[in-house]
Amino acid sequence: MxxxxxxxxxxxxxxxxxxxxxxxxxxxxxxxxxxxxxxxxxxxxxxxxxxxxxxxxxxxxxxxxxxxxxxxxxxxxxxxxxxxGLSAPRGRLRVAAPMLFSQLAMGRICAGFCAAYPEITIELVAEDRVVDLVEEQFDVAIRINPSPDSSLVGRCFARDRLVVVAAPSVPVPDPGAVSAVPGIVFSSFEPTNWILDDGRLVLQPIPRLRLSSFLMIRDAAVAGGGAALLPQSIAWSQLSRGELVQWGTVSGVEAALWVLHTSRRLSSPKVRAFVEFMCDQFPEASLVLKG
The missing domain is CATH 1.10.10.10 (Winged helix-like DNA-binding domain superfamily/Winged helix DNA-binding domain)
Incomplete structure (x- = not known):
């Protein structure tokens, strides 16, 4: 033919x-x-x-x-x-990424990538939905704990943990029995215990504040509103400055961030460059966001 x-x-x-x-x-x-x-x-x-x-x-x-x-x-x-061949990557790169991760990290990362590859322009769409890379003409997508998909390949570039934090002024419960604590939770929160460090500390959060975003929950915790369950990356700066204290880590729960592209045998130079660049931003595969 x-x-x-x-x-x-x-x-x-x-x-x-x-x-x-x-x-x-x-x-x-x-x-x-x-x-x-x-x-x-x-x-x-x-x-x-x-x-x-x-x-x-x-x-x-x-x-x-x-x-x-x-x-x-x-x-x-x-x-x-x-x-x-092996020429410099070039052209437009369309990226889909989760909203919160985009707000915290992707502005800095995209600027650094374009500085390293001046012949590439980036269009990033920040949405909390699973896009169809082929139908919607995206080159790559960043996803958290993605479901297996035979049409996509990629690499895990960072991992995050869930931790319970509170301001230093909030008393830390003693280990042992289940401890009721004032909680800052999501609007959709259903009653459940927070089990930390393989059962060393078990908390029963009593909702004091119900908020609709991790950033609001973090800021309320800094202000002394109670204990909050957050991805460690989001609270990293506040923990390092002593504005928050980490009470413990939720056992057996981890968020893995992947950069994915279609599973064609030959990926374009710009896609290969972006995947490598994302992995280089987190050399220890730990999601630490300093913003």
């Missing part, structure tokens, strides 16, 4: 007509029409219906488009990678 004919068929299908495809590609309408006709003859089926209102894919055309669009994109990327 002629790959050029297949590529031109995809071009016309994506743009919805010979005229638009011609303007987008610089190829003449006659060339595009001839290539599609040749492809239809090779396959023995009609791929496009040519009507008064323009072109419409037949059932066979839709099937061919659905089965070849991904592989054709991979071929194009492979050819681009072969042309670039």
């Amino acid at each position: 002629d790959l050029n004919a297949l590529a031109d068929f995809a071009l016309v299908a994506i743009h919805g007509g010979l005229g638009k495809a011609s303007r987008a590609s610089g190829k003449s309408k006659a060339t595009l029409s001839r290539r599609i006709a040749d492809l239809e003859e090779q396959l023995g089926v009609r791929l496009i219906e040519r009507g008064a209102r323009g072109l419409k894919l037949t059932e066979a055309g839709e099937m061919l488009m659905a089965r070849t669009e991904g592989p054709m994109h991979e071929v194009a990327e492979a050819m681009t990678a072969a042309r670039e």
Whole structure:
């Protein structure tokens, strides 16, 4: 099969007509029409219906488009990678990342990455949802404890732990029996105990403040509002300055942050560079955010 004919068929299908495809590609309408006709003859089926209102894919055309669009994109990327060789990464990089992590860290990280790779521009979208990298045209996504997905590959670049913290003015309960403590919790909090350091300390938080974000919970804890359960990374600066005291670590709970991309055999230079850069930001794989 002629790959050029297949590529031109995809071009016309994506743009919805010979005229638009011609303007987008610089190829003449006659060339595009001839290539599609040749492809239809090779396959023995009609791929496009040519009507008064323009072109419409037949059932066979839709099937061919659905089965070849991904592989054709991979071929194009492979050819681009072969042309670039080991040259500097370049182009636009679209990144999807969780909202809180983006607010705390990604501004600094993106600025550093662009300084290291001046031929790359970054578009980062901060949303707490699982994006479809292919459908929404993202190059990479950062996810926390991602579910297994055979279409994605990547690396874990940092890990975080859940800790209970409070201001120094809040008395630390004695180990032993379950201790009731004033708690700063999420709005959706359901009654449960906080079991720290494999049972050394068991706390029963009595909600005093119900807040809707980790940052508000942290700031309320600094102000002496009670004990709070937080990712250690979010409270790191306040702990190091003595504004908060860590009472213990929740056992068996860990947040792993991954940088993921599609599982094509050949990833682009810009994606490889970004994955390496993210891992270099956390050399000990510990998520310490100093912002």
